[in-house]
Amino acid sequence: ELGPYRHFMQKEIHEQPRAIGDTIEAVIDNGAFGAELFGKNAEEVLRDIEGVQILACGTSYYAGMTARYWVEQIAGIPCTVEIASEYRYRAAVANPKQLIVTISQSGETLDTMEALKYAKSLGHDKTLSICNVPESAIPRASKLVYYTRAGAEIGVASTKAFTTQLVALFTLTCTIAKLRGRLDAEGEASYLDCLRQLPGSIQHALNLEPQIKAWSDKFAPKNHALFLGRGVHYPIALEGALKLKEISYIHAEAYPAGELKHGPLALVDEQMPVVVIAPNDALLEKVKSNMQEVRARGGQLFVFTDEDSQFGESEGVHVIRAPRHVGVLSPIMHTIPVQLLAYHVALARGTDVDKPRNLAKSVTVE
Ligand code: M6R
Numbered sequence: 168e169l170g171p172y173r174h175f176m177q178k179e180i181h182e183q184p185r186a187i188g189d190t191i192e193a194v195i196d197n198g199a200f201g202a203e204l205f206g207k208n209a210e211e212v213l214r215d216i217e218g219v220q221i222l223a224c225g226t227s228y229y230a231g232m233t234a235r236y237w238v239e240q241i242a243g244i245p246c247t248v249e250i251a252s253e254y255r256y257r258a259a260v261a262n263p264k265q266l267i268v269t270i271s272q273s274g275e276t277l278d279t280m281e282a283l284k285y286a287k288s289l290g291h292d293k294t295l296s297i298c299n300v301p302e303s304a305i306p307r308a309s310k311l312v313y314y315t316r317a318g319a320e321i322g323v324a325s326t327k328a329f330t331t332q333l334v335a336l337f338t339l340t341c342t343i344a345k346l347r348g349r350l351d352a353e354g355e356a357s358y359l360d361c362l363r364q365l366p367g368s369i370q371h372a373l374n375l376e377p378q379i380k381a382w383s384d385k386f387a388p389k390n391h392a393l394f395l396g397r398g399v400h401y402p403i404a405l406e407g408a409l410k411l412k413e414i415s416y417i418h419a420e421a422y423p424a425g426e427l428k429h430g431p432l433a434l435v436d437e438q439m440p441v442v443v444i445a446p447n448d449a450l451l452e453k454v455k456s457n458m459q460e461v462r463a464r465g466g467q468l469f470v471f472t473d474e475d476s477q478f479g480e481s482e483g484v485h486v487i488r489a490p491r492h493v494g495v496l497s498p499i500m501h502t503i504p505v506q507l508l509a510y511h512v513a514l515a516r517g518t519d520v521d522k523p524r525n526l527a528k529s530v531t532v533e
């Protein structure tokens with residue numbers, strides 16, 4: 168069942184071009200974004216929404232955080248994202264014109280299910296589930312659904328479920344944007360093209376595995392690591408830190424790079440590897456100055472970037488470059504290197520990669 172792979176996690180990381188291809192198949196075949204991708208009567212539900220509230224846990228929550236940047240930028244409506252176990256216990260102010268989006272790989276996470284029930288009890292009836300398991304509890308309790316087609320995910324650390332959730336959320340964003348008249352034919356064609364190219368770009372990122380593996384010995388003896396990103400790549404830094412802590416048991420934290428000076432810079436010294444997600448986008452110059460702040464304190468930088476970012480390796484600065492910049496879908500592509508890094512560091516430390524201590528695949532208790 169594992170084929171050439173040593174662990175399910177590694178296999179699942181490598182399945183991502185296929186998983187993403189399958190998840191976007193309906194959109195690509197359709198040649199357009201359309202409400203019908205989300206179920207019957209979806210247009211009625213989605214047409215007049217005034218905002219989006221995303222509810223999820225763990226990695227699925229980080230998918231939601233990423234989507235928030237897309238929803239506000241592309242669809243032009245407010246989007247908030249909340250951890251399900253927090254939302255369910257606070258006095259939230261309901262707005263029935265908001266779309267409640269739950270994200271759950273398993274469809275059985277208790278806190279996410281309870282948050283959905285709570286939202287419904289407050290008067291929300293526009294509900295949409297993004298889920299990887301057909302007919303599981305959360306999609307059954309939701310009006311609309313988009314199934315990711317990652318296939319069974321066995322490794323406790325979520326990988327292909329995350330990137331397929333992201334393409335589902337991007338599809339949702341473009342669909343809402345279109346219904347709101349914010350996506351003209353040219354814009355739609357260009358976003359469809361981005362999606363079409365994505366599996367190939369993910370494959371390019373997977374091909375970086377030997378270079379990433381070569382970094383793992385530098386992380387394996389450490390006790391702490393810091394992950395930095397800005398904008399839409401900040402949630403990818405969070406996801407990278409979560410993967411590393413889950414399977415290698417190294418304490419890892421993620422910060423938006425602009426926050427460094429507000430506290431975490433005090434932690435930085437030669438013993439603190441700092442992973443930076445630094446694609447060639449509008450925030451690159453800002454990220455570069457954050458990197459200088461780290462170097463000035465002796466921190467070792469491990470930078471994931473893409474073509475044309477105009478910086479190379481120097482003392483204390485290690486760089487891995489993906490061959491393409493994939494525009495608005497860049498956070499999806501930049502997920503691959505942080506997954507591979509966590510995997511290879513865990514291997515170097517000899518942990519049980521597929522079944523990390525204290526964790527369960529599906530969290531059906533509080
Ligand atoms: O099945 P779900 O997507 O609802 O699960 C949510 C989290 O429990 C899950 O993402 C968890 O954080 C993973 N172990 C992360 O790798």
